[in-house]
Amino acid sequence: MSNAEFQQSEPSADEQTESQSQTTTVSGESQEQLEDEWIEYEFDGAPKISVEDLDVFYGDDHAIQSVSMDIPENSVTALIGPSGCGKSTFLRCLNRMNDRINSARVEGSVEIDGEEIYQDGVNLVELRKRVGMVFQAPNPFPKSIRDNIAYGPRKHGDINDGLLDRLLGRADPDKEDELVERSLRQAALWDEVSDRLDDNALGLSGGQQQRLCIGRCLAVDPEVILMDEPASALDPIATAKIEDLIEELSEDYTVVVVTHNMQQAARISDQTAVFLTGGELVEYGETDQIFENPNSQRVEDYITGKFG
Ligand SMILES: Nc1ncnc2c1ncn2[C@@H]1O[C@H](COP(=O)(O)OP(=O)(O)O)[C@@H](O)[C@H]1O
Numbered sequence: 001m002s003n004a005e006f007q008q009s010e011p012s013a014d015e016q017t018e019s020q021s022q023t024t025t026v027s028g029e030s031q032e033q034l035e036d037e038w039i040e041y042e043f044d045g046a047p048k049i050s051v052e053d054l055d056v057f058y059g060d061d062h063a064i065q066s067v068s069m070d071i072p073e074n075s076v077t078a079l080i081g082p083s084g085c086g087k088s089t090f091l092r093c094l095n096r097m098n099d100r101i102n103s104a105r106v107e108g109s110v111e112i113d114g115e116e117i118y119q120d121g122v123n124l125v126e127l128r129k130r131v132g133m134v135f136q137a138p139n140p141f142p143k144s145i146r147d148n149i150a151y152g153p154r155k156h157g158d159i160n161d162g163l164l165d166r167l168l169g170r171a172d173p174d175k176e177d178e179l180v181e182r183s184l185r186q187a188a189l190w191d192e193v194s195d196r197l198d199d200n201a202l203g204l205s206g207g208q209q210q211r212l213c214i215g216r217c218l219a220v221d222p223e224v225i226l227m228d229e230p231a232s233a234l235d236p237i238a239t240a241k242i243e244d245l246i247e248e249l250s251e252d253y254t255v256v257v258v259t260h261n262m263q264q265a266a267r268i269s270d271q272t273a274v275f276l277t278g279g280e281l282v283e284y285g286e287t288d289q290i291f292e293n294p295n296s297q298r299v300e301d302y303i304t305g306k307f308g
């Protein structure tokens with residue numbers, strides 16, 4: 001999509017002179033105009049995730065521009081915006097997945113429960129257990145359903161390390177079975193697969209595979225679940241199941257979900273962040289407010305389908 005499609009109506013002569021001396025964004029707005037339409041999203045309680053002045057570069061390309069936002073716990077936060085605006089890049093910052101991309105450089109701060117994740121000495125394996133991720137295309141391992149769920153806890157040694165005791169409130173010789181059942185129940189998949197746990201996961205339908213991936217993520221006891229367009233490869237019925245599951249999970253987990261489907265964001269999220277081209281966070285607020293009464297003209301144009 002070309003930048004031209006994002007141009008707003010011509011600024012008035014006054015605005016034009018004023019903005020000439022200022023930095024302008026890719027869509028031609030001055031920084032000042034952006035700040036004018038920015039309203040801080042306020043909520044009760046301490047943020048689970050606090051992002052401050054986050055910038056991401058791929059080589060010379062500036063993919064995320066000075067984004068700050070606080071994400072409340074045990075709720076669904078939707079990230080929406082046109083393709084290429086930086087949603088996936090932003091999401092990957094929240095568990096340092098961008099570290100795996102050689103050309104990516106991240107600047108700024110992300111705190112989880114008040115603790116900086118961009119500092120030396122952070123254990124990335126631990127971080128990614130606390131902040132799990134589910135991708136657009138379901139990616140189960142070519143192993144049994146049971147092995148998919150037990151993989152993480154086995155690998156991390158958690159099954160013998162007290163995780164199960166913590167999750168189940170007691171020690172049990174059949175720990176792994178219980179973990180598998182618990183995770184599959186939480187992922188709303190147990191009833192469909194309980195009689196074939198040793199079957200290969202690749203034999204499941206796409207929707208079942210995606211719920212299995214969510215179960216795999218839950219098995220290592222995360223606090224935050226990042227989902228990048230988790231239903232966009234699925235049919236409407238499978239999508240509805242994932243949407244219901246996301247809403248259920250938000251009672252116990254902090255869910256951040258990228259979607260290009262605005263109806264989906266409106267249906268499932270508590271708050272919505274709108275990114276527009278160039279990696280700017282243009283507006284962030286309660287979902288109803290964003291969809292019914294956005295503060296920013298550009299957001300209104302986007303959600304009413306004038307572009308994007
Ligand atoms: N691995 C990468 N290397 C270089 N550029 C990338 C990479 N990933 C994304 N980008 C660029 O960063 C911008 C934002 O991309 P992305 O975060 O994937 O957007 P979205 O998820 O909103 O579609 C795009 O211009 C894209 O081309």
Ligand SMILES: [Mg+2]
Nearest residue numbers: 087088089228
């Ligand atoms: Mg993306």
